[in-house]
Amino acid sequence: MITALWIMIALAALLGMILGYASIRFRVEGNPLAEKIDAVLPQTQCGQCGYPGCKPYADAIAKGEADINLCPPGGEEGIHKLAELLGVEFKPFGEDAQPKPKAVAFIDEQICIGCTLCIQACPVDAIAGAAKQMHTIITSECTGCELCVPPCPVDCISMLPIEEKLTNWKWRYPVFELRQTS
Amino acid sequence: MIKLRSFHGGVHPPTHKKESTQSPIMAAPLPAQLIIPFRQHAGEAAKPVVQVGERVLKGQLIGEPVGPISSSVHAPTSGTITAIELQQIAHPSALPDLCATLVSDGLEEWGVRQTLSYRQLSSDELQKHLRRCGIVGLGGAVFPSDMKLRHPTVVNTLVINGAECEPYITCDDMLMRERAEGIVRGIEILRHALGTDAVLIGIEDNKPQAITAMQRAVDESSHPFKVVAVPTLYPGGSAKHLIKVLTGVEVPSGKLPTDVGVQCYNVATAYAAHRAVEHGEPLVSRIVTVTGNVEQPRNYEALIGTPFSELVELSVAKADTNRYIMGGPMMGVELPAVNVPLVKASNCVIAASDVLFPPPPPAMPCIRCTRCAQACPVELQPQELYWFAKSHNFGKAQEYDLFDCIECGACAYVCPSSIPLVQYYRYAKSEIRARDHEKRAADLARERHEFRQFRIEREKQEKAERLAQKERAAAEAKAKAAATATVIATPVDPSADTDDTQQMRIDAALARAKEQAATTPPKNTETLSPAQRAEIEAIEERRAHIHELAADAGADDEPPKHSQGN
Numbered sequence A: 001m002i003t004a005l006w007i008m009i010a011l012a013a014l015l016g017m018i019l020g021y022a023s024i025r026f027r028v029e030g031n032p033l034a035e036k037i038d039a040v041l042p043q044t045q046c047g048q049c050g051y052p053g054c055k056p057y058a059d060a061i062a063k064g065e066a067d068i069n070l071c072p073p074g075g076e077e078g079i080h081k082l083a084e085l086l087g088v089e090f091k092p093f094g095e096d097a098q099p100k101p102k103a104v105a106f107i108d109e110q111i112c113i114g115c116t117l118c119i120q121a122c123p124v125d126a127i128a129g130a131a132k133q134m135h136t137i138i139t140s141e142c143t144g145c146e147l148c149v150p151p152c153p154v155d156c157i158s159m160l161p162i163e164e165k166l167t168n169w170k171w172r173y174p175v176f177e178l179r180q181t182s
Numbered sequence B: 001m002i003k004l005r006s007f008h009g010g011v012h013p014p015t016h017k018k019e020s021t022q023s024p025i026m027a028a029p030l031p032a033q034l035i036i037p038f039r040q041h042a043g044e045a046a047k048p049v050v051q052v053g054e055r056v057l058k059g060q061l062i063g064e065p066v067g068p069i070s071s072s073v074h075a076p077t078s079g080t081i082t083a084i085e086l087q088q089i090a091h092p093s094a095l096p097d098l099c100a101t102l103v104s105d106g107l108e109e110w111g112v113r114q115t116l117s118y119r120q121l122s123s124d125e126l127q128k129h130l131r132r133c134g135i136v137g138l139g140g141a142v143f144p145s146d147m148k149l150r151h152p153t154v155v156n157t158l159v160i161n162g163a164e165c166e167p168y169i170t171c172d173d174m175l176m177r178e179r180a181e182g183i184v185r186g187i188e189i190l191r192h193a194l195g196t197d198a199v200l201i202g203i204e205d206n207k208p209q210a211i212t213a214m215q216r217a218v219d220e221s222s223h224p225f226k227v228v229a230v231p232t233l234y235p236g237g238s239a240k241h242l243i244k245v246l247t248g249v250e251v252p253s254g255k256l257p258t259d260v261g262v263q264c265y266n267v268a269t270a271y272a273a274h275r276a277v278e279h280g281e282p283l284v285s286r287i288v289t290v291t292g293n294v295e296q297p298r299n300y301e302a303l304i305g306t307p308f309s310e311l312v313e314l315s316v317a318k319a320d321t322n323r324y325i326m327g328g329p330m331m332g333v334e335l336p337a338v339n340v341p342l343v344k345a346s347n348c349v350i351a352a353s354d355v356l357f358p359p360p361p362p363a364m365p366c367i368r369c370t371r372c373a374q375a376c377p378v379e380l381q382p383q384e385l386y387w388f389a390k391s392h393n394f395g396k397a398q399e400y401d402l403f404d405c406i407e408c409g410a411c412a413y414v415c416p417s418s419i420p421l422v423q424y425y426r427y428a429k430s431e432i433r434a435r436d437h438e439k440r441a442a443d444l445a446r447e448r449h450e451f452r453q454f455r456i457e458r459e460k461q462e463k464a465e466r467l468a469q470k471e472r473a474a475a476e477a478k479a480k481a482a483a484t485a486t487v488i489a490t491p492v493d494p495s496a497d498t499d500d501t502q503q504m505r506i507d508a509a510l511a512r513a514k515e516q517a518a519t520t521p522p523k524n525t526e527t528l529s530p531a532q533r534a535e536i537e538a539i540e541e542r543r544a545h546i547h548e549l550a551a552d553a554g555a556d557d558e559p560p561k562h563s564q565g566n
């Protein structure tokens, strides 16, 4: 009886030591949950969630400070993904945070005065240009965050919705009626 | 005699091939106007190399390949290019794509045709020639044929696909019956380029005339090719399944046939390769079956770019025709309009009516009878895939090998609940592809955003360092200047404008003032009487004392900014 007890105690102590060692030795850098959340966010970096980018929002969600329905670019699907990841209920968007169709920025090169203000605003460096030179959006890198629109002093940046083309066309969800079997 | 294997599942839909094999291939008359899409092959669309208003000759290059997986596009006849613009094409989306409009001049004047003797050519040179001639897989996948000759592994068997398993389609059948010699020559060119020994020509046993014709052509050519009759079973014409039947080798999921030492070409592709190499003719026409609800179902040799409406007119569509299908009834897609142009992928156009193809009965819930799983030639679980696709559970669908599905429609064909299963799979596949694309874009955006933050941080640091350096230099200069009692104005960095650099500058300026005050004696104190001097010293002492007190009290220890006066 006593021997069994001692064995169990020794075992517990040993395993405890191993676990303690492992938690120091294999410590994960950073906050793994925040990183997982960040991986789900759309990386538009638009700040519509009220945080200065996707990473800060991810950190806030991880700390439990922010709701999961604040990111319009992620769409309803983004909320579903977050809900699944965090094991919480789906929550619809609020009144003021409704998703919009995806778009890319376009600079009217006739009007642009080359002030570089939009370059400073773009979170992903998707605008090419230099002082007093005409500026251009690198469409493939633009996330459609709209942050470059308000700083432009001559209002030459507009958001163009992404059109459906052959290269991005998708098969639709099949729509057909079910036969009534009452 | 070679031993045939079989594959799992498969179905026997009514073939309807008799109708269109009664009359020989007919050359379709030259249309007045052709519309030639620049995207007719798998991969990147070709880039236009002609101008609007330019006169082109038959076979002249009008679109050149872009990137490794791409192919060329040629003028199918001589005439004038009247437009290069977006036009509707044969695609289920009904979205337009870039096309050239060619008004023919009726002369059919050929450009330069470069014939080659393939025996003297290396595989590389042949690949270049096929790419230049716009040869792509004519079985339906339109994958550039030159890419299929480029393989890192040893290929020891060439399989030639003449199975043509899908109902209604007979273009390959008629081609084999009438042009077997050209096909065999083409096969020999491909065999030479691949460097294989064994060649197996698989033809379904419901085409006895084609088998005889091919056998005769092979015998006459004295090449050691084997013509093999394979059992008629849909979808036995899928490359992987034909390879399995003929060689017994199974191409693993996600692998190419070349990974197991086999390559597969369609008979029509072999014929096109023969025309390209031995006649110098790029791919400007193809055989197409016009059948279904028409008076005279048959095959036409038509120029690429011929509007389908002209072909349908030749065959006289019946009055109750209400839609047209490009391809067969199992895998084909409905044409958005009948005047869209024929492309390299168009093997068949079926005029459809509600009598010929009654609309499917309304779908019922899946009863999990697993008939679909028994029919699936890829041994998937269609009922599970359907469930996951329906509920948008794409991760699970991928786990169940959704991407191995060849969209053959065998499952939907047997489903007693008439569920449009393939539509669900297509939907799920394109959603998954779009998501992968979005994910990549998001990763790129994250990277760029992080880099930008890093860059801003780095620039800030660099600026601070630069400033500190300047300050040091200035301080040294100041020390020197002080030695010579000269005041030097410190240059101000005009680029430093952020808040903290401003603060730094203010601090620096204060430090300078302090130094100056300490080292430079005021000008009006140069000639003083000893009494005055003593008085100043006393004042200074008092002042120092006050400063000490103030410092002790923790109060502002700033030196007075004004000059010490009298």
Ligand code: SF4
Residues within 6 Å of the ligand: A041, A042, A043, A044, A045, A046, A047, A048, A049, A050, A051, A052, A053, A054, A055, A057, A070, A071, A072, A073, A074
């Ligand atoms: S709202 Fe914008 S910044 Fe916030 S998480 Fe969504 S995409 Fe990122």
Ligand code: SF4
Residues within 6 Å of the ligand: A104, A105, A121, A122, A123, A124, A125, A126, A127, A137, A141, A142, A143, A144, A145, A146, A147, A148, A149
């Ligand atoms: S270009 Fe404008 S809309 Fe596009 S990512 Fe940059 S700031 Fe956002």
Ligand code: SF4
Residues within 6 Å of the ligand: B365, B366, B367, B368, B369, B370, B371, B372, B373, B382, B383, B386, B411, B414, B415, B416, B417, B418, B419
């Ligand atoms: S055949 Fe149709 S009803 Fe039967 S299991 Fe498959 S999907 Fe369900």
Ligand code: SF4
Residues within 6 Å of the ligand: B372, B375, B376, B377, B378, B379, B380, B381, B382, B404, B405, B406, B407, B408, B409, B410, B411, B412, B421, B422, B425
């Ligand atoms: S369509 Fe896909 S799932 Fe259905 S039988 Fe064909 S391969 Fe199998």
